[in-house]
Amino acid sequence: MITLRQSPSFRRALLASLLCISISGCGDPKREQQLQWREEEIEAKAAAIAKREQDFAGEKQMIAQAKADIAAREVAVEQLKKKLETQLAEEIEKTKKVRREIEIKNLRGSIPQITAGRCIVIDPENDDVLFEKSPDQRGAIASTTKIMTGLLVVEAGDLDKVVTIELADTQCAPVRIGLKVGEQYTRRMLLTAMMVKSSNDIAQALARDNAGSVAAFAEKMDARAQALGLKNTHFVNPHGLPSLTDENPYSTARDLAMIAKEADKLPDIRAIVRLQSFKFVKPDGKSIDLANTNRVLRTASYCDGMKTGYTEAAGYCLVATGERNGRRRIVVILNDSHEGVWRDAQALLDWALKA
Numbered sequence: 001m002i003t004l005r006q007s008p009s010f011r012r013a014l015l016a017s018l019l020c021i022s023i024s025g026c027g028d029p030k031r032e033q034q035l036q037w038r039e040e041e042i043e044a045k046a047a048a049i050a051k052r053e054q055d056f057a058g059e060k061q062m063i064a065q066a067k068a069d070i071a072a073r074e075v076a077v078e079q080l081k082k083k084l085e086t087q088l089a090e091e092i093e094k095t096k097k098v099r100r101e102i103e104i105k106n107l108r109g110s111i112p113q114i115t116a117g118r119c120i121v122i123d124p125e126n127d128d129v130l131f132e133k134s135p136d137q138r139g140a141i142a143s144t145t146k147i148m149t150g151l152l153v154v155e156a157g158d159l160d161k162v163v164t165i166e167l168a169d170t171q172c173a174p175v176r177i178g179l180k181v182g183e184q185y186t187r188r189m190l191l192t193a194m195m196v197k198s199s200n201d202i203a204q205a206l207a208r209d210n211a212g213s214v215a216a217f218a219e220k221m222d223a224r225a226q227a228l229g230l231k232n233t234h235f236v237n238p239h240g241l242p243s244l245t246d247e248n249p250y251s252t253a254r255d256l257a258m259i260a261k262e263a264d265k266l267p268d269i270r271a272i273v274r275l276q277s278f279k280f281v282k283p284d285g286k287s288i289d290l291a292n293t294n295r296v297l298r299t300a301s302y303c304d305g306m307k308t309g310y311t312e313a314a315g316y317c318l319v320a321t322g323e324r325n326g327r328r329r330i331v332v333i334l335n336d337s338h339e340g341v342w343r344d345a346q347a348l349l350d351w352a353l354k355a
Contacts, residue, residue, distance in 0.1 A: 142309030145240030
C-alpha cells in the first residue's frame with residue numbers, strides 16, 4: 001500500500017487535483033456552469049444596481065427641478081400678490097379721492113361765474129389747482145409784477161437800510177407817490193408804500209437800489225422766475241408798465257400764482273400786503289395816508305393780501321390771498337373789468353376756502 005509519506009509525487013498530484021477542483025472545477029462542466037451562472041448573476045445585480053442608481057439620479061434631478069418650479073411659482077405668486085395689493089391700494093385711494101372730491105364739491109357748491117379772461121385758484125400747500133381759466137395764456141400782468149419786485153427786495157434783506165432817491169427813480173409813468181431827488185427812505189418804507197399803493201417811482205427806486213439799474217433788476221427778476229421753474233414769464237421792468245421798446249413783459253395766471261406763493265412764504269411780505277392803509281412819512285415830517293388798492297381786504301375778512309394791477313393790455317388784475325379754518329388759498333385774476341375783478345376774486349376766494 002502506497003501512502004503520501006511513501007510517495008511524494010503522488011502527494012503532489014493529489015494536492016494539485018484538489019486545488020484545481022476548488023478553483024475552477026478542473027474540467028467539471030457542472031461546476032464550471034455553476035460558476036458562470038454566479039458570475040452572470042453578479043453582473044446582472046451590478047447592472048441592476050447601476051440602473052437603480054441612474055434612476056435615482058434622474059428622480060433626484062426631477063425633484064430638484066420640481067423644487068425650482070415650486071420656488072419660481074412662489075415668487076410669481078408673491079409678485080402677483082404684491083401687484084394686486086398695489087392695485088387694490090390704488091383703487092382705494094382713487095375711491096377716497098373721488099369721495100373727497102364729491103364732498104368738497106358739495107361743501108363749496110357750484111363754481112362762481114366769472115368775467116376774467118385769465119384766472120387760476122391754487123392751494124399753496126400742495127399746488128393743487130382748484131379752478132382755472134386760460135391759465136397758461138401769456139399776456140401782460142400790470143402791477144402784479146411788483147410781487148416779484150417785493151420778493152427780490154425782501155430776499156436781499158437789510159430792509160432798514162436807507163435808500164437815497166436819484167433822478168432816474170422819478171422818471172416813470174403814474175401811479176407815482178412823488179419821490180424827490182435826494183430824499184431818503186428805508187427800504188421797508190418804500191416797499192410798504194409800493195405794495196399798498198402800487199407806486200411806480202418807488203418800484204424803480206427799489207430796483208435801482210437792489211441791482212444798480214432797472215435793466216439789471218429785470219434780469220434778476222427773470223433769473224428768479226427761471227429758478228422757480230417758470231417757462232412763460234419775462235420781465236423788463238419792476239412795475240409792469242408797458243415797455244418803451246418792442247420788448248413787452250408777459251406772464252400767465254399759473255406762473256403768477258407760483259410767484260405769489262413764493263412771496264406768501266415771507267413774513268415781511270405777509271405783514272405788508274394785509275395792511276388796509278399805511279402812513280407814508282416824508283423826510284420833512286409830512287405824511288401821506290395811503291389806502292390799499294386791494295378792495296377785497298375791506299369787503300372780505302378772510303382776505304389778507306396781495307396785489308392789484310391795471311394796464312390796457314392786462315385789464316384789471318388782482319392776486320388775492322386768504323385763509324379760513326387752516327386752509328390757505330391764492331386767487332389770480334387777470335384781464336377783468338373794473339367791477340368784475342373784485343367780484344370775481346372775492347367769490348372765488350370764498351368758494352375755495354369752503355373746503
